[in-house]
Amino acid sequence: MRRLLPLVPLLLFTAACGVVQSSEGEATDAAREVAARAGERLYGQRPRTAEEVGRAASGIDGVEVLRVTGTSTHDGDGVDVVVRTSGSAYSSWFDVEEVTVRRCFEVRVSPTSEWREEPRDVDCPDGRPLNFAPPPEPPRLPYEELRAKLPRVPEGGRVDEAEVRRGIAALDLQPAIRTEVKADGGRVGVLLSVKGNGFDPQDCLLARVGPGATEVWVPSRIQRMPGEGGCTIGNALNPAPAPH
Numbered sequence: 282m283r284r285l286l287p288l289v290p291l292l293l294f295t296a297a298c299g300v301v302q303s304s305e306g307e308a309t310d311a312a313r314e315v316a317a318r319a320g321e322r323l324y325g326q327r328p329r330t331a332e333e334v335g336r337a338a339s340g341i342d343g344v345e346v347l348r349v350t351g352t353s354t355h356d357g358d359g360v361d362v363v364v365r366t367s368g369s370a371y372s373s374w375f376d377v378e379e380v381t382v383r384r385c386f387e388v389r390v391s392p393t394s395e396w397r398e399e400p401r402d403v404d405c406p407d408g409r410p411l412n413f414a415p416p417p418e419p420p421r422l423p424y425e426e427l428r429a430k431l432p433r434v435p436e437g438g439r440v441d442e443a444e445v446r447r448g449i450a451a452l453d454l455q456p457a458i459r460t461e462v463k464a465d466g467g468r469v470g471v472l473l474s475v476k477g478n479g480f481d482p483q484d485c486l487l488a489r490v491g492p493g494a495t496e497v498w499v500p501s502r503i504q505r506m507p508g509e510g511g512c513t514i515g516n517a518l519n520p521a522p523a524p525h
Contacts, residue, residue, distance in 0.1 A: 304372040304380040311368025316386035316400040319344045319364055323390045327480045328353060334360045334390050336413035343367065345410040347385065359391020365405055419475050420455040422486040427452065427473065428497045436493040445469045445490055461514045467491065470517030477507065485512035487520070 319341045323334060335349040344364045351360035363385055371379040386400035430448035434440050442464045449460055449471065461472040468491035477483035482505040488497045501523060504511025510521065 304370045305382060307370030307372065308368040308380050308382040309384055311370060312366045312382060312384040313368070313386060313400060313402070315343050315366035315368065316364050316388060317397065319366075320388040320390075320394075320398060320400055321396070323362070323388060324394060324396060325480075326392055327478060328355045329360075329390070330354075331360045332413060333416070334362060335411060336416065338362050338364060338388070339411065339413055346413075347406045347408065347410060349411065354390050355392060359389055359394065362388045362390065363403055363406060364388060364400075365410070419484055420457050422458065422473050422475070422484060422499075423452055423454070424486060424497060424499070427471070427486060427488055428495070431471070431488060431490055431495050431497070433495050434490060434492050438492050440464070440467060440469050440490050440492065442469050445471065449473075463514045463518065465518050468518060470514050472512065472514045472517050474512050477512075479507050482506055483512045487512075487517040489517050489520075 319338060322341055323338060329337075330353045331349050331351050334354065335346050338344055339346045343366055345366075346362060347365055348363040349360065351357065354360050364387075365383055365385045367381060367383045369379050369381040383405075385403050385405035387403045388400045389398070427449070430451055432441070432444050432448065442462065446462055449462065454460065454473070457475060459472075459474050459476070461474075463470050468489055471488035471490070472485060473488075474483060474485035482502050485505060486497065486499055488495070498520075500511035500516065500521075503509060504516070504521060510516055
């Protein structure tokens with residue numbers, strides 16, 4: 282028994298080390314958690330191109346985008362993004378100072394991706410992080426210019442739809458701005474809109490020309506959400522009440 286006693290502290294130390302993760306392992310887990318949070322930020326059902334996904338990932342704090350594969354989120358298997366993140370940890374069992382690692386993970390973005398899906402460990406590709414050009418700015422909707430070009434019709438007068446259309450044509454609008462004009466009940470409604478993404482509020486401008494009043498306005502943000510009907514010619518002719 283006396284010969285076995287010196288082994289007891291060693292066995293206890295070995296057992297303890299067996300359940301204590303190294304600082305490098307903990308730091309890797311921390312880096313993986315950063316990649317997992319990036320996956321949460323990128324998760325969604327909205328169709329996006331590979332460039333849009335890469336641009337969004339590169340704007341997340343602590344994330345470098347090294348590779349993007351795929352065409353769009355809704356084509357084939359979706360878009361795979363290889364990101365590089367870092368993590369730090371310290372354990373008094375193993376380290377004199379804090380350990381920091383940089384690791385790479387692959388995050389998949391597609392309609393079939395699961396929420397909080399764990400990113401896959403991968404080798405870091407060679408090369409510098411990718412840079413993405415900022416997205417193009419949507420064309421500005423000409424609020425003041427439209428107001429100036431639309432006719433003013435006196436009380437008891439008659440609105441001329443052709444005159445309204447000539448005024449809109451004189452604006453020389455960019456091709457990305459969609460125009461719709463409709464006459465109804467002695468009034469003429471106007472809709473100028475920019476194509477939305479189906480998830481965020483759409484940009485649009487409404488106008489209504491009637492005897493005694495020419496109005497131009499932007500619907501509220503809630504009304505411009507997809508499915509709310511704010512950016513329609515019907516809302517120009519018969520405006521929905523403002524939400525409370």
